[in-house]
Amino acid sequence: MDEVKKGLEGVVVDESRVCKVDGEEGKIWYAGYDMDDLARESSYEELLFLLRNDRLPSGDELDGIRDEMAARRALPDGVAELVDREAERTAPMDLLRTSVSALASYDDEADNLDDPTDKCLGVLAKMPTVIARAHRVREGEEPVEPRDDLGHAENFLYTLHGEEPTEEEASAMDSTFILYAEHGMNASTFSACVTASTLANVYSSLTSAVGTLQGRLHGGATETVIDMLEDVGDASNAEPFVEEKVSNKGKIPGFGHRVYETVDPRCAHFRRHIETLNPDSELLAVADAVREEVEARLGDKGIFPNTDLYAGALYRELGVPPAFYTTLFAASRAAGWSAHIAEQIEDNRIMRPRVKFVGETGRGYVPVDER
Numbered sequence: 001m002d003e004v005k006k007g008l009e010g011v012v013v014d015e016s017r018v019c020k021v022d023g024e025e026g027k028i029w030y031a032g033y034d035m036d037d038l039a040r041e042s043s044y045e046e047l048l049f050l051l052r053n054d055r056l057p058s059g060d061e062l063d064g065i066r067d068e069m070a071a072r073r074a075l076p077d078g079v080a081e082l083v084d085r086e087a088e089r090t091a092p093m094d095l096l097r098t099s100v101s102a103l104a105s106y107d108d109e110a111d112n113l114d115d116p117t118d119k120c121l122g123v124l125a126k127m128p129t130v131i132a133r134a135h136r137v138r139e140g141e142e143p144v145e146p147r148d149d150l151g152h153a154e155n156f157l158y159t160l161h162g163e164e165p166t167e168e169e170a171s172a173m174d175s176t177f178i179l180y181a182e183h184g185m186n187a188s189t190f191s192a193c194v195t196a197s198t199l200a201n202v203y204s205s206l207t208s209a210v211g212t213l214q215g216r217l218h219g220g221a222t223e224t225v226i227d228m229l230e231d232v233g234d235a236s237n238a239e240p241f242v243e244e245k246v247s248n249k250g251k252i253p254g255f256g257h258r259v260y261e262t263v264d265p266r267c268a269h270f271r272r273h274i275e276t277l278n279p280d281s282e283l284l285a286v287a288d289a290v291r292e293e294v295e296a297r298l299g300d301k302g303i304f305p306n307t308d309l310y311a312g313a314l315y316r317e318l319g320v321p322p323a324f325y326t327t328l329f330a331a332s333r334a335a336g337w338s339a340h341i342a343e344q345i346e347d348n349r350i351m352r353p354r355v356k357f358v359g360e361t362g363r364g365y366v367p368v369d370e371r
Contacts (some may be wrong), residue, residue: 026262052339069124082098083133092327094168116341128152131328141162188218267305274310291305
């Protein structure tokens with residue numbers, strides 16, 4: 001009898017050199033390098049090179065990928081017009097997904113898969129531009145064109161707010177890009193690989209991934225956490241809030257993860273940057289208080305904080321509106337999607353799983369006038 005594994009839990013679908021996640025110990029390695037070290041010392045551009053080439057770049061190579069990213073940030077006129085026209089009435093993730101798809105129209109060799117990482121890089125460079133432009137249009141402000149003399153994270157904050165960020169803000173933004181860049185064969189990455197396995201172009205694969213990440217069970221939970229922290233309001237309210245949730249068997253946003261049996265290792269980095277930017281952050285105080293109460297009551301059941309608990313509070317400090325949190329998750333995770341797409345194409349076999357049929361067979365057809 002065929003064993004059905006709902007959600008494909010525990011099913012190994014392929015081999016990869018991109019990322020290892022140890023849920024028991026709470027560790028992540030990007031191409032063999034400890035995520036903690038990269039989050040503290042590296043940059044998103046350097047991480048992109050690492051995931052593309054399975055090694056760290058030389059100084060000249062790092063300058064090269066920075067220049068390449070900077071040169072490809074500007075949107076084609078048609079995509080800029082799409083964002084301007086739809087930003088006010090379209091949900092940010094829907095607009096980002098549509099914009100990624102639309103970029104294929106401006107690539108005369110969109111279906112050429114000889115160098116998928118290069119095509120993906122062009123999309124990665126433009127995703128923050130789409131996000132920042134959409135935000136400014138929604139706010140009734142003029143879009144800010146990207147600059148080629150700023151790093152990836154620094155330029156995003158510049159195009160979002162119209163002024164250069166501080167060094168601390170740019171560092172925090174860079175870390176968020178790194179922390180969300182890759183996480184193994186999650187739902188959106190799997191979606192990208194399924195699409196890539198058909199030898200669809202990379203725009204289709206990335207569009208599939210963005211659409212999958214939009215779901216609230218995957219990438220859409222950060223906004224919910226911010227709502228929760230604001231509802232709690234003050235650290236002193238954490239105990240009765242958690243007690244009420246636990247008593248009624250309610251879910252507490254920002255806690256629990258399909259993979260981790262301990263605290264999500266990315267939490268410490270999000271929290272560190274909040275403390276640097278605003279040591280008196282009320283959201284941080286509330287998040288810490290809720291965390292203390294949850295761990296005391298549910299830690300023995302394996303319920304620990306995930307990145308959502310602190311990510312939204314950090315985005316708030318960086319001036320990113322809640323409606324755009326998941327778009328930044330997508331712009332970050334696109335690094336991992338791109339690496340997996342390239343792996344899939346390099347050693348491809350179309351994905352074709354089976355389902356166990358549980359219906360009837362041998363049913364006789366009856367013409368409609370005899371039913």
